[in-house]
Amino acid sequence: MASIVDFFNALSQTYMQRALITSVVIGIIGGVIGVFVLLRGMVFLGEAIAHSAFAGAALGLLLGINPLITIILFGIFAAVGVGYVNEKKVMKDEVAIGIVFTFFMALAILFIGLMKEYSTDVTSILFGDIMTVSEENFFILIFLAGAIMIFIYMLKKELYMMTFNAEMAEIAGIPVRLLNYLFLVVVALTIDISLKAIGAILVFAMIVTPAAAAYQWTFRINKMIFLSALFGTLSAIFGLFFSFILDLPSGSTIVTIATIVFVISFVLSPKRRKAAPVPLECAYCSKTIAGEEYCLDEACLIHNVPHIHGEKGVIIYAKDVSSKNHTKKKERKHSHKVR
Amino acid sequence: MDSTLKIDTIEKTSLTEEREPVIGLRNVTVVYGRYVALYDITLDVYEGEIIGICGPNGSGKTTLFKTIVGLLKPITGDLHLFGEKIVNNIPKEIKYKIGYVPQFQPFDRNFPALVKDVVEMGRYGKAGIGKALTKKDKEIVNKALKMVGIEKLSERPIGHLSGGQQQKVLIAQALATEAEILLLDEPTSALDFKMTEELMELLDYLNRRYNLTILTINHNMELLQKFSHRIICLNKAIAYDGPPKTKELDEAIRKIFFS
Numbered sequence: 001m002a003s004i005v006d007f008f009n010a011l012s013q014t015y016m017q018r019a020l021i022t023s024v025v026i027g028i029i030g031g032v033i034g035v036f037v038l039l040r041g042m043v044f045l046g047e048a049i050a051h052s053a054f055a056g057a058a059l060g061l062l063l064g065i066n067p068l069i070t071i072i073l074f075g076i077f078a079a080v081g082v083g084y085v086n087e088k089k090v091m092k093d094e095v096a097i098g099i100v101f102t103f104f105m106a107l108a109i110l111f112i113g114l115m116k117e118y119s120t121d122v123t124s125i126l127f128g129d130i131m132t133v134s135e136e137n138f139f140i141l142i143f144l145a146g147a148i149m150i151f152i153y154m155l156k157k158e159l160y161m162m163t164f165n166a167e168m169a170e171i172a173g174i175p176v177r178l179l180n181y182l183f184l185v186v187v188a189l190t191i192d193i194s195l196k197a198i199g200a201i202l203v204f205a206m207i208v209t210p211a212a213a214a215y216q217w218t219f220r221i222n223k224m225i226f227l228s229a230l231f232g233t234l235s236a237i238f239g240l241f242f243s244f245i246l247d248l249p250s251g252s253t254i255v256t257i258a259t260i261v262f263v264i265s266f267v268l269s270p271k272r273r274k275a276a277p278v279p280l281e282c283a284y285c286s287k288t289i290a291g292e293e294y295c296l297d298e299a300c301l302i303h304n305v306p307h308i309h310g311e312k313g314v315i316i317y318a319k320d321v322s323s324k325n326h327t328k329k330k331e332r333k334h335s336h337k338v339r
Numbered sequence: 340m341d342s343t344l345k346i347d348t349i350e351k352t353s354l355t356e357e358r359e360p361v362i363g364l365r366n367v368t369v370v371y372g373r374y375v376a377l378y379d380i381t382l383d384v385y386e387g388e389i390i391g392i393c394g395p396n397g398s399g400k401t402t403l404f405k406t407i408v409g410l411l412k413p414i415t416g417d418l419h420l421f422g423e424k425i426v427n428n429i430p431k432e433i434k435y436k437i438g439y440v441p442q443f444q445p446f447d448r449n450f451p452a453l454v455k456d457v458v459e460m461g462r463y464g465k466a467g468i469g470k471a472l473t474k475k476d477k478e479i480v481n482k483a484l485k486m487v488g489i490e491k492l493s494e495r496p497i498g499h500l501s502g503g504q505q506q507k508v509l510i511a512q513a514l515a516t517e518a519e520i521l522l523l524d525e526p527t528s529a530l531d532f533k534m535t536e537e538l539m540e541l542l543d544y545l546n547r548r549y550n551l552t553i554l555t556i557n558h559n560m561e562l563l564q565k566f567s568h569r570i571i572c573l574n575k576a577i578a579y580d581g582p583p584k585t586k587e588l589d590e591a592i593r594k595i596f597f598s
Contacts, residue, residue, distance in 0.1 A: 154468065157460075157471075157472075161463050164450070164452060167441050169463075171408050171439050172516070173465075174463065219451050219453055221456065
């Protein structure tokens with residue numbers, strides 16, 4: 001087990017600097033892309049693409065060429081194929097994904113089986129090894145990440161509208177079909193360049209988990225993108241740190257930390273705390289009544305129990321019914337909170 | 340074929356003044372593969388009208404709307420919008436004069452969008468790809484929020500509103516394109532009778548105050564008859580097109596729904 005000092009000493013080495021930059025870049029692009037994947041409900045489409053990348057990697061190793069080339073080819077092929085099924089509604093998404101998903105896994109295992117000798121690269125692709133990113137791959141990663149960020153920056157509002165309502169986006173003159181395919185290709189690229197660092201099995205977590213954590217915190221898209229990128233980056237940096245000092249596989253450490261961030265976000269989520277129905281107009285005084293208070297109107301049939309008049313009728317909270325002294329509250333005044 | 344001929348004569352006699360229609364369809368037929376969705380539709384819509392559209396499920400009501408906004412291309416016939424014949428794509432300046440509110444789909448409760456974000460989406464197409472909204476866009480968004488009377492809700496998350504309020508947000512989004520025509524596909528399908536009445540009154544107000552042309556699909560005949568200036572009954576072809584309270588309408592409804 002290495003100490004913290006060792007970690008900072010190692011940072012002066014090129015391979016470590018590269019690993020750190022790689023993890024930050026993967027954290028940011030995974031987080032940003034993830035927001036749109038999550039909001040569009042494409043989580044499993046992405047999963048299928050992730051597994052195609054594994055098959056691509058295995059083929060690259062079998063043929064003895066740079067796996068990144070075959071990974072990207074397979075990724076784009078899977079993205080377009082999955083996008084086509086999704087668009088034409090040839091069959092249910094889940095059926096298509098189930099077939100594609102297992103087929104790519106089978107291909108990957110087939111390619112590995114065809115190899116004359118067992119290569120350690122296979123393990124590194126399956127489980128990821130952020131410390132061994134080659135210089136060539138590192139520059140490809142930086143270049144593609146830059147391109148992906150520019151793509152998202154330019155098309156953010158169009159993608160946002162498509163996640164909200166694709167039909168309305170199309171009427172508004174947004175080229176929905178084209179953007180759909182482009183977006184899937186970008187998802188594929190994001191997965192492909194993260195593959196080496198995180199590993200084929202876990203790579204998709206870098207897209208889903210930070211975005212799902214960010215989703216718990218906000219109702220604004222910009223804030224969600226920022227938080228998602230932040231969570232992704234933090235997970236990647238801390239994952240790298242712990243994998244170094246505890247000598248653990250980098251991918252699984254990063255994903256574990258991302259999952260912890262998600263669990264904390266989920267538990268502390270203000271959205272969950274606000275799960276009570278939002279008070280609506282009171283039928284009697286036509287002003288908003290805060291959750292705890294209630295109506296004094298004689299005509300109201302349940303006026304001695306705190307309640308609110310919602311769109312779907314009268315809302316009474318279970319805790320108010322069970323409280324014994326609720327009748328004493330009768331004389332309390334309304335307070336009309338402005339939201 | 341007989342029925343369509345009859346309708347032409349009704350329509351011509353009911354229109355005394357000569358006006359240019361804002362929407363004009365001439366013998367439009369739309370197909371999905373080998374399945375005919377709309378057959379030989381000839382229809383004029385004039386500025387400032389409220390038109391109620393009724394018809395059984397699968398009678399081509401939504402297809403008619405999609406044809407008008409350019410999502411579907413007719414295989415025969417012509418579409419005219421604001422006096423201009425549409426050949427391929429609808430020109431931009433005409434496209435944004437038509438606001439379309441699709442059939443209501445409930446949102447995820449925690450979808451990260453405030454009401455004003457959703458209404459701002461109405462400006463996205465006009466702003467163009469890669470460009471941010473300007474101050475003027477935001478002013479128009481505020482105006483649209485005020486037009487439907489939801490400016491107080493603008494900072495609320497969209498998923499936290501009631502069905503009726505959400506529907507108003509979508510109408511505001513359509514109005515944010517500075518639309519002169521509103522197409523509403525079953526705006527009241529998810530609402531109770533009180534909200535339904537309120538929404539129809541809102542449409543009536545928008546029509547009177549801003550002279551909007553409104554086409555709305557609805558299954559509630561009573562409501563359509565109360566608020567529309569004209570009713571169109573569809574059953575692939577036009578079964579009735581005329582004033583809201585006539586014997587012919589009752590006859591047409593009896594024919595298409597109960598035969």
